[in-house]
Amino acid sequence: MSGFDRVIVADWSAAGVLSPVRPSPDAIWLGSTDAGGTETRYFRSRAEAEAEAFLAAAIAARPGRLLIGFDFPLGYPAGFAARLTGQPQARAVWRWLAGSLTDGPDNRNSRFETAARINRGFGGRGPFWGRPRSLPLPDLPETKAVDYPALGLAERRQVETVEPRAQPVWKLYTTGAAGGQGLVGQPMIHRLSALPGVAVWPFDSPEAPVVLTEVYLSLLARAVAAEAASIKDEAQVRLLSRALWTLSQAGSLGPLLATPPAPVTTEEGWILGAGHKAALAGALQCA
Structure with a gap:
C-alpha cells in the first residue's frame, strides 16, 4: 500500500x-x-x-x-440502514440524510428534528436520544430511555467494543456525544x-x-x-x-x-x- x-x-x-x-x-x-x-x-x-x-x-x-x-x-449498527432506507448500506443513510437534514451557512441545523423523525419511524421509542430540555420533541427522549433489543438494534457498533470510551452513535447531546456530529x-x-x-x-x-x-x-x-x-x-x-x-x-x-x-x-x-x-x-x- x-x-x-x-x-x-x-x-x-x-x-x-x-x-x-x-x-x-x-x-x-x-x-x-x-x-x-x-x-x-x-x-x-x-x-x-x-x-x-x-x-x-x-x-x-x-x-x-x-x-x-x-x-x-460514518455508520450505524447493523440493521439500521435497511430499516431507514430499504438498503443495508451506509451510503444509503448518507444520501437520506443529505436529502432530509437542513444545515445552513450560519450552522443552524435540523439534527434534533431529523432524529425525532427517524425515531417516529421506529415507533417513537428511539434509537436516537439526547436533546436540550427546552426543545419540545416528544419522539426524541431527553435522556437514554431506549430498549435497543426491543428495537432489534445494537446500542454499539463493533468498533465501539474495541474502543469502549467512544460514545454510542445514538447519543446526540451532552458531554462526549458524537451522534449529532x-x-x-x-x-x-x-x-x-x-x-x-x-x-x-x-x-x-x-x-x-x-x-x-x-x-x-x-x-x-x-x-x-x-x-x-x-x-x-x-x-x-x-x-x-x-x-x-x-x-x-x-x-x-x-x-x-x-x-x-x-x-x-x-x-x-x-x-x-x-x-x-x-x-x-x-x-x-x-x-
Missing part, C-alpha cells in the same frame, strides 16, 4: 450557531501534516470548513495522495464521496488518491494531556494528523487499514487506529 502525502484530521462540531470569531474549544479544528510540517486551522462553520478546506483539498491532492479523518461516526457530517461525506478519485474506508479500498475515514481523537489522550495545550481540540488534531502521517511515511499504516469483517464494511464503519494506540503513540515519538 502506497503512503499518503498529506494527512488531515478534523475535529467536527454540530453547533447550531456560528462558533466565536476568536479560536475556541468545541468548534471545528483541522490538523494537517505533510513533508513541510504540521499546521492547524480553525473554522466557525461547517459550510466554511467544507468549502474552503475539504473540497479544495480533495481536488488539490492529485497527483499526491490525501487522507482525511473525521471525528464523527454524525448526523450533520454524513451529508458532507455523501457529497465528498461523489468526487472523482475519492474513497471512504472501510467501505472502499484505501488505495484511492483521496481517502476519507473516521477517527477518534481520544486515541492519543495521554499525549494530548501531556501537552497541556490551551485548546485541547487544536492539540488533538495536530498530534493525530502527525502520528498518522508518520506511520504512513514509514510504511506502517497498513495494519490500521486492514479490512474488517462485514457488516463493518457495508453498514457500520470503523475508527482508523482502533486497537492501535501503541502504534500511534510510538509514531509521535519518532515524529
Whole structure:
C-alpha cells in the first residue's frame, strides 16, 4: 500500500450557531501534516470548513495522495440502514440524510428534528436520544430511555467494543456525544464521496488518491494531556494528523487499514487506529 502525502484530521462540531470569531474549544479544528510540517486551522462553520478546506483539498491532492479523518461516526449498527432506507448500506443513510437534514451557512441545523423523525419511524421509542430540555420533541427522549433489543438494534457498533470510551452513535447531546456530529457530517461525506478519485474506508479500498475515514481523537489522550495545550481540540488534531502521517511515511499504516469483517464494511464503519494506540503513540515519538 502506497503512503499518503498529506494527512488531515478534523475535529467536527454540530453547533447550531456560528462558533466565536476568536479560536475556541468545541468548534471545528483541522490538523494537517505533510513533508513541510504540521499546521492547524480553525473554522466557525461547517459550510466554511467544507468549502474552503475539504473540497479544495480533495481536488488539490492529485497527483499526491490525501487522507482525511473525521471525528464523527460514518455508520450505524447493523440493521439500521435497511430499516431507514430499504438498503443495508451506509451510503444509503448518507444520501437520506443529505436529502432530509437542513444545515445552513450560519450552522443552524435540523439534527434534533431529523432524529425525532427517524425515531417516529421506529415507533417513537428511539434509537436516537439526547436533546436540550427546552426543545419540545416528544419522539426524541431527553435522556437514554431506549430498549435497543426491543428495537432489534445494537446500542454499539463493533468498533465501539474495541474502543469502549467512544460514545454510542445514538447519543446526540451532552458531554462526549458524537451522534449529532454524525448526523450533520454524513451529508458532507455523501457529497465528498461523489468526487472523482475519492474513497471512504472501510467501505472502499484505501488505495484511492483521496481517502476519507473516521477517527477518534481520544486515541492519543495521554499525549494530548501531556501537552497541556490551551485548546485541547487544536492539540488533538495536530498530534493525530502527525502520528498518522508518520506511520504512513514509514510504511506502517497498513495494519490500521486492514479490512474488517462485514457488516463493518457495508453498514457500520470503523475508527482508523482502533486497537492501535501503541502504534500511534510510538509514531509521535519518532515524529
